Amino acid sequence: MTPVGAYLLIAGAIVAEVAGTVSLKLSEGFSRLLPSIVVVVxxxxxxxxxxxxxxxxxxxxxxxxxxxxxxxxxxxxIGSAFLDEPMNLTMIAGLVLVMGGVALLETGRAS
Structure with missing residues (x-):
């Protein structure tokens, strides 16, 4: 498999994990069937x-x-845009730092 293929697998894993996590919120403690199924799948x-x-x-x-x-x-x-969860500049800065850390890991791997 090419490196692009591995990144496509990771992208699919991210989409599936995000769907599961958002559905976890929507399942209301596993009391709603459809979101609970989406969590597990x-x-x-x-x-x-x-x-x-x-x-x-x-x-x-x-x-x-x-x-x-x-x-x-x-x-x-998604929580901020669709689930009425708060987002402020400090939280945005934290997300930028997390993503920057990933970029540094990837850059370090290439050198």
């Missing part, structure tokens, strides 16, 4: 895709950093 799919990216040679530190940071950023943005 989303997290299951995320871990399978993450595992496949690792199997195809992506370093675990880089893969996990990309997966976790992108997930955190997307969930925070």
């Amino acid at each position: 989303g997290y299951g799919t995320a871990f399978v895709l993450l595992g496949q990216a690792l199997k195809h040679g992506m370093p675990v530190g880089v893969a996990y950093a990309i997966w976790a940071a992108a997930g955190v950023a997307l969930v925070a943005l």
